[in-house]
Amino acid sequence: MTETIKELLHKLSSGALTSVELTSNYLDRIKEVEERVGAFITVTGEEAINSALVADANVNSPDDEPGPLGGIPVGVKDIFCTDGVRTTCASKILENFIPPYDSTVVTKLKEAGAVIVGKLNMDEFAMGSSSENSALADTRNPWDLERVPGGSSGGSAAAVAAGECVVSIGTDTGGSIRQPAACCGIVGLKPTYGRVSRFGMMAFASSLDQAGPFARTVEDAAIVLGAIAGHDEKDSTSLDEPVPDFTATLNDGVEGLRIGIPKEFFIEGIDPEVEAAVRAAIDLLKSKGAVVVDISLPHTHYSVSTYYIVATAEASSNLARYDGVKYGLRVDNGGGLMDMYRDTREAGFGAEVKRRIMLGTYVLSSGYYDAYYRKASQVRTLIKRDFAEAYKVCDVIITPTAPTPAFKIGEKTAEPLTMYLSDIFTLSSSLAGVPAISIPCGFTKENLPIGLQIIGHHLDEATVLRTAHTYEQATEWHTRVAEL
Amino acid sequence: MAITREDVKHVAVLARLRPTDEDIDLYTGQLQRIMGHVEKISEVDTEGVEPTTSTVPLRAVTRDDVIKDSLPQESAIKNAPIGERGAFRVPKVIE
Numbered sequence: 001m002t003e004t005i006k007e008l009l010h011k012l013s014s015g016a017l018t019s020v021e022l023t024s025n026y027l028d029r030i031k032e033v034e035e036r037v038g039a040f041i042t043v044t045g046e047e048a049i050n051s052a053l054v055a056d057a058n059v060n061s062p063d064d065e066p067g068p069l070g071g072i073p074v075g076v077k078d079i080f081c082t083d084g085v086r087t088t089c090a091s092k093i094l095e096n097f098i099p100p101y102d103s104t105v106v107t108k109l110k111e112a113g114a115v116i117v118g119k120l121n122m123d124e125f126a127m128g129s130s131s132e133n134s135a136l137a138d139t140r141n142p143w144d145l146e147r148v149p150g151g152s153s154g155g156s157a158a159a160v161a162a163g164e165c166v167v168s169i170g171t172d173t174g175g176s177i178r179q180p181a182a183c184c185g186i187v188g189l190k191p192t193y194g195r196v197s198r199f200g201m202m203a204f205a206s207s208l209d210q211a212g213p214f215a216r217t218v219e220d221a222a223i224v225l226g227a228i229a230g231h232d233e234k235d236s237t238s239l240d241e242p243v244p245d246f247t248a249t250l251n252d253g254v255e256g257l258r259i260g261i262p263k264e265f266f267i268e269g270i271d272p273e274v275e276a277a278v279r280a281a282i283d284l285l286k287s288k289g290a291v292v293v294d295i296s297l298p299h300t301h302y303s304v305s306t307y308y309i310v311a312t313a314e315a316s317s318n319l320a321r322y323d324g325v326k327y328g329l330r331v332d333n334g335g336g337l338m339d340m341y342r343d344t345r346e347a348g349f350g351a352e353v354k355r356r357i358m359l360g361t362y363v364l365s366s367g368y369y370d371a372y373y374r375k376a377s378q379v380r381t382l383i384k385r386d387f388a389e390a391y392k393v394c395d396v397i398i399t400p401t402a403p404t405p406a407f408k409i410g411e412k413t414a415e416p417l418t419m420y421l422s423d424i425f426t427l428s429s430s431l432a433g434v435p436a437i438s439i440p441c442g443f444t445k446e447n448l449p450i451g452l453q454i455i456g457h458h459l460d461e462a463t464v465l466r467t468a469h470t471y472e473q474a475t476e477w478h479t480r481v482a483e484l
Numbered sequence: 485m486a487i488t489r490e491d492v493k494h495v496a497v498l499a500r501l502r503p504t505d506e507d508i509d510l511y512t513g514q515l516q517r518i519m520g521h522v523e524k525i526s527e528v529d530t531e532g533v534e535p536t537t538s539t540v541p542l543r544a545v546t547r548d549d550v551i552k553d554s555l556p557q558e559s560a561i562k563n564a565p566i567g568e569r570g571a572f573r574v575p576k577v578i579e
Contacts, residue, residue, distance in 0.1 A: 003514070027529045049575075065496040097563055098562070098563060100559035100560070100562060101555065101559075102554060102562075138552055149485065153521060175497035193539045193540060193542040194539075206536060207538050207539065210528070233547065236542075236545040237538065237540050237542070238492060287535060299528070301524070302524060302525050302528060304522075305519065305521060305522040305523075305525045309519065309525070316499060320500075322502070324561070324565060325564070325565075325572050325574055326561075326564055326572055327564060327565075328563070329565070330566070332575060335575070336576055336577065336579070337574055337575045337577045338500075338574055339575075340574070342497075342500050342502040343502060344503060345500050345501050345502075346501050346502040346503065349501075354499075354501055354511075355511060355514060355515070357499045357501065358492065358495045358496060358501065358515065359518060359519075361498050361499040362487070362491070362493045362495045362515070362519075365495065365498060370523070371526070372525075374535055375525055375528075375530060376525060376536055377525065377535030377536055378528075378530035378533040378534070378535045378536075379530060379534060380535070380536040381523050381530050381533050381534055381536040382528065382530070382533060384531060384536055415514075415517070416514050416517075416518060417514075417517050417521055418517050420518070420521075423518060431537065432538025433540070439486055459516045466497070474494035
């Protein structure tokens, strides 16, 4: 279960394999490993076989183009609404919610011919860095079942790493695609904010949330991004910009490419094995013709503070909609409306979600707004300017994705602040809205994957993908498979 | 500025939550430590800096005034805990 989209499309079009066979293989694999990995909240086996039958019919029909993902089994984070299929956001408050429409990402996947095999686990409402905040499933890291898969899109990362789907979709608000990709030894891409429509994607922090692919290879990630990107009239923040063929420039190499190395990212507290792997990756790209430039992103130190003010403020208003009226759980103990709201939300949300709602409510509350929310929004401008300055002298920025490899289950649950600090390398690019990828760049002595982060200029996913592809083709990390 | 137990209780009402006394103690400590870290931004000089609330240019988007299909009423209330006669039913609001 390690074949790429291109290899599989070739087999499907030549008739060597049908999508029904392929999909059945993946559904069998899910049955075989799911008890140990726990990547899914809902497996949609029947729907998947039906989609596969349609894909097979299209391959044999001269009138229908199979589409860039025609017949390919894909997993989707359980934050994307799927028409008629339960969508929970890993929360008790939405445990029985069945959306009456598809999110744009899901619509586009279906139009591309994808076979959706199920809905993947995550931290509740995408709040977390380990997937331990899910109310509905326990996801483990396929490389070491005692460790977390990262988060919040931990199910999306673990499913691809465990061979339960070919590629998957996650969302990234402050690192929720890149950090789990790093933890699970696969590729994860957060596109430019606005590149992919957020319609039908349950909102956590609207100015930061962005959907993107998980894959085994950079090329597969490029193919999936091409399928889901583009302007959507249903999301006024989606960018009305042309979507290039992201696969077209993958092989153009890195000769003369300027790689910025920000000194603020190589700090105390970073695992020495992680640092050594990242430095070796930079050297490799240098040997391929890239030029290394020392840069500074001076406001990096403030990214955790800025992020946890901005994101929780937005979350506190976004999650106001879960009030027991229109959908989801209702707890009514016979009091009035206010009691119903409070009892419903207290019972329906998990601890981390409640903590963030309270934090967000606090920083927006009367008397604190200027000191926290306004101040953080100003610091966000400075963080954005840091990147704009840096991109005057470099084309991409390279850093570790996370300061350590995947940590042990339960290791960081007692103290929320410790968990927040594990996002330290991914937050600033989220705040600036620029694209960034994590690709495997080595393994620790304990055989845990290490992630390399490549951050690009606004809308320049193509250069990010080209740099990542050049590195990947010169190494073998991406060919390693977690033994289960 | 340290968050007090009273602050947490007040914020819980604003946020329409109802934490237990034990949880209020827990949240008070955790939020104190988080805010203690977050306070760091106060040292940044932001004099004259415009706030960023979105990284994309936000502008009013208009479309042609054409009637299109929207979600049918029946689908819209299908997930409601109590929906009847095409409406969402809620507990009594006014005493």
